[in-house]
Amino acid sequence: MDAVSVMRQDRQPAAPVLDLLRSLGVSDANTLYALAARLPAAADGVGDPTRAARVILGEWFARLLNRMDLDAEQAFLAGRAAFVAVDGGNRYPGALMTEEPPAEFCAELRRNMPLPTPAAAPAVMLAQSLDPPPLLAPIAALFRTDRAKGANAA
Amino acid sequence: MVVEKPLRLGPRPDFTRVTLFALTLATTFLAGSQFLQIFDDHRAELFEVSLLLLFVVGFCWLALSFWSAIGGFLSLARHWQWRGLAMPAAGEAAPPLEGRTAILMPIHNEDPAQVFAGLQAIYEGLQSAGAIDGFEVFIVSDSTDPDAWIAEEAAWRLLCRQVGGEGRIFYRKRRRNTAHKSGNIADFCRRWGGRYDHMIVLDADSLMTADALMTMVRLMNANPRAGLIQTPPTIVRAETLFGRLQQFASRLYGPVFTAGTALWHQGDGNFWGHNAIIRTAAFAAHCGLPQLPGRKPFGGHIMSHDFVEAAMLRRAGWQIWMMPGIGGSYEQTPPTLIDHAKRDRRWCQGNLQHMRVLPARGLHPLSRLHLFTGIMSYLASPLWLMFLSAGIGFFAWRMAHPPSYFAPYVTLFPTWPKFDASVAIGLAVLVFGMLLMPRLLGFVFAVASPERRAGYGGLGRLTAGFFIELLLSTLLAPVQMLLQSVSVATILAGRSGGWGSQRRDGEAIGWAEGWSRLGWQCAIGIGLTLFVARAASDLTWWLAPLLAGLTLAVPLTVLTTRERLAAFVARLGLLRIPEETAPPPLLVRADRLEATWRTMLGTPLGTPTGALQRLAADPSLLALHLAILPQHSDWQAVDTDVLVSAHDKLAASGDPALLTRAEVTALLFDPPFLEGLAAGHGLSEAARIGTVAEQLPAAA
Numbered sequence: 001m002d003a004v005s006v007m008r009q010d011r012q013p014a015a016p017v018l019d020l021l022r023s024l025g026v027s028d029a030n031t032l033y034a035l036a037a038r039l040p041a042a043a044d045g046v047g048d049p050t051r052a053a054r055v056i057l058g059e060w061f062a063r064l065l066n067r068m069d070l071d072a073e074q075a076f077l078a079g080r081a082a083f084v085a086v087d088g089g090n091r092y093p094g095a096l097m098t099e100e101p102p103a104e105f106c107a108e109l110r111r112n113m114p115l116p117t118p119a120a121a122p123a124v125m126l127a128q129s130l131d132p133p134p135l136l137a138p139i140a141a142l143f144r145t146d147r148a149k150g151a152n153a154a
Numbered sequence: 155m156v157v158e159k160p161l162r163l164g165p166r167p168d169f170t171r172v173t174l175f176a177l178t179l180a181t182t183f184l185a186g187s188q189f190l191q192i193f194d195d196h197r198a199e200l201f202e203v204s205l206l207l208l209f210v211v212g213f214c215w216l217a218l219s220f221w222s223a224i225g226g227f228l229s230l231a232r233h234w235q236w237r238g239l240a241m242p243a244a245g246e247a248a249p250p251l252e253g254r255t256a257i258l259m260p261i262h263n264e265d266p267a268q269v270f271a272g273l274q275a276i277y278e279g280l281q282s283a284g285a286i287d288g289f290e291v292f293i294v295s296d297s298t299d300p301d302a303w304i305a306e307e308a309a310w311r312l313l314c315r316q317v318g319g320e321g322r323i324f325y326r327k328r329r330r331n332t333a334h335k336s337g338n339i340a341d342f343c344r345r346w347g348g349r350y351d352h353m354i355v356l357d358a359d360s361l362m363t364a365d366a367l368m369t370m371v372r373l374m375n376a377n378p379r380a381g382l383i384q385t386p387p388t389i390v391r392a393e394t395l396f397g398r399l400q401q402f403a404s405r406l407y408g409p410v411f412t413a414g415t416a417l418w419h420q421g422d423g424n425f426w427g428h429n430a431i432i433r434t435a436a437f438a439a440h441c442g443l444p445q446l447p448g449r450k451p452f453g454g455h456i457m458s459h460d461f462v463e464a465a466m467l468r469r470a471g472w473q474i475w476m477m478p479g480i481g482g483s484y485e486q487t488p489p490t491l492i493d494h495a496k497r498d499r500r501w502c503q504g505n506l507q508h509m510r511v512l513p514a515r516g517l518h519p520l521s522r523l524h525l526f527t528g529i530m531s532y533l534a535s536p537l538w539l540m541f542l543s544a545g546i547g548f549f550a551w552r553m554a555h556p557p558s559y560f561a562p563y564v565t566l567f568p569t570w571p572k573f574d575a576s577v578a579i580g581l582a583v584l585v586f587g588m589l590l591m592p593r594l595l596g597f598v599f600a601v602a603s604p605e606r607r608a609g610y611g612g613l614g615r616l617t618a619g620f621f622i623e624l625l626l627s628t629l630l631a632p633v634q635m636l637l638q639s640v641s642v643a644t645i646l647a648g649r650s651g652g653w654g655s656q657r658r659d660g661e662a663i664g665w666a667e668g669w670s671r672l673g674w675q676c677a678i679g680i681g682l683t684l685f686v687a688r689a690a691s692d693l694t695w696w697l698a699p700l701l702a703g704l705t706l707a708v709p710l711t712v713l714t715t716r717e718r719l720a721a722f723v724a725r726l727g728l729l730r731i732p733e734e735t736a737p738p739p740l741l742v743r744a745d746r747l748e749a750t751w752r753t754m755l756g757t758p759l760g761t762p763t764g765a766l767q768r769l770a771a772d773p774s775l776l777a778l779h780l781a782i783l784p785q786h787s788d789w790q791a792v793d794t795d796v797l798v799s800a801h802d803k804l805a806a807s808g809d810p811a812l813l814t815r816a817e818v819t820a821l822l823f824d825p826p827f828l829e830g831l832a833a834g835h836g837l838s839e840a841a842r843i844g845t846v847a848e849q850l851p852a853a854a
Contacts, residue, residue: 019830077783114311116781117345121348123346124344125343128442128444129515130466
């Protein structure tokens, strides 16, 4: 008996949740439904199961990647990229959302986590003035190509 | 190995400046006064005055360049070191690298194989030197071609894996390339500028050795008042004859020119836009560029930002240094005259825009001179063109109208219209001499050292190369003069040019393209030759380089793009540069890596729909794209109409070939569509699932 047939009718995952799991590279129907069973469904009183699934997966990835500084969505996106990069959907599908995933899987995932930019470290960069001194302003105005148009408009 | 003599302190900057300007003005005055001796014809006094003015302005610029080159030669020969710039110890005594430096690579629809191969070579160099801990690489993309964008993401991931650069090599793409390169760098500063003490700004074709990068950082650390240190990049890797001419000229004559400008600029120097290190905090605090009021070409974003940023840094009290002695700094040149002219057109517009900046409050006088020099480097062409046209016209008029010895007023004495050919010839020789002298000095500097001579293939090849370059650059000069004059005229007439990416490979120009772009120059050349032969035959020989250059504009342009011709010249050892005789390991590595990268990245650019298909076929790349999308600036700013249209077209047909480039770009910025694709739905289905109605509230 497989995961699909034993699932209660009211616990059937929504198509977007299955899509979400498919986007992790999981293609086997049994695995998909088994994984979906670990996620909240509409029957659990969750308004947006897909959103909730992203948060759960995101928090799980954040723990695994030691990146608790990331919010759930960022962690989900980064974790998914790493998971797909290591072909996790085929190699480690059962490890998803487990408490104790294999150590080599965790290490591989961390190595493949994309870090496109470092944490923001803003610098203030304001537009500086390049205006001429008042005496020279008429000369600079000679090169203003909207003068004639402005005059007409006025 | 070249054994250089120890450096010694050079003259004070105020002394060199006063001397340079005094010599320039004195030479111009002497030449101008001689010019006055040529004509004396009461029938054309106004004309003579106009001719004199044009001559004086053009000559003054020539004299400044000439004396600057003389100073450069002296500086090189005597190994002068700049005052006011502390030189850190080299070799084992070198101080440790302090602070964190970003190596910034701004790109815009570039060939990713070339860019990433170069970055890998640079990165590996730093790793080998044990200096990587002090550096991080930041690829800041402004690519508007969706295929280039996705290829960059794939290449970034590959590069990180190849060199173990995760967490040290970063990639960010802007949705809108507001203010082009300057806006790209400003966006970097605003978001991550606080993380870095320095940033080394590169160009897409830049290469720099680890030694050069480390020396620049050490120089910044040793000189806390330095805001920017510029290295003069050596042109390398040219594949066409035109490129090899530029490469040879830049390598042979460049040192004299850059040493000359460095000598009198010293701490009040200029920024060339790349291959320079910048103190990030100073740059962020003082180099925020305003939008210039008015419409293009003079209003809007500042196009040639580098000169202006240098002027703003200097205005805030920071020093700007040119360091010719650093070495290990490379770039490439446009492969053809046409590409050179396209780049020149952009630079021309940018530099002419500086007319608006020139009177800005508080700029250092030398910064104003840099801006003015930039403007004049383009205005000089129409000025010389007017001078030549007026001169030829005047000469022809004189030949057609025999002198009248009696003025139209009552006088006892006849007037003798004068034309002193010997003075004219003397002045022409002087002008040619002053044009030639900096080249000769570069040649002499190369010949003077056996090691340098050998670098150019020996005395015979160096001499032959010198004459080949002289001949071809003489013929190409009038072609470029006309092209620049047209650029100036169209820009002054209010027409703005584009800011497309630059072709850097050696693709040849065909005869049809050559004729369509430069056929008009041939027509002018033939017409002018006939006119001069008929109406001013005495001038024919003097004008031969001009007439020949224009008449041969198309063959010159087309043939100098032929790689086989360039390869033949290279096989003979002509136009060789030291970097070809003994290639630096960095260049060898970059060349090898480029071939490997080309294989790894696969399909060439140019098919925007390829980006969607590539993502659909590569789930790993798609997941990566979705993961790094929020890191891009302004990624949520959706062009609603474009996105709706893209969804409609794709949902209806499933054929990405029907989409415009803007529509593909909109989809690549559209998470709901991309999520559908990631779930394994086809393009059409993904466009239907992620409906626009769902997306817009989230995207707003």
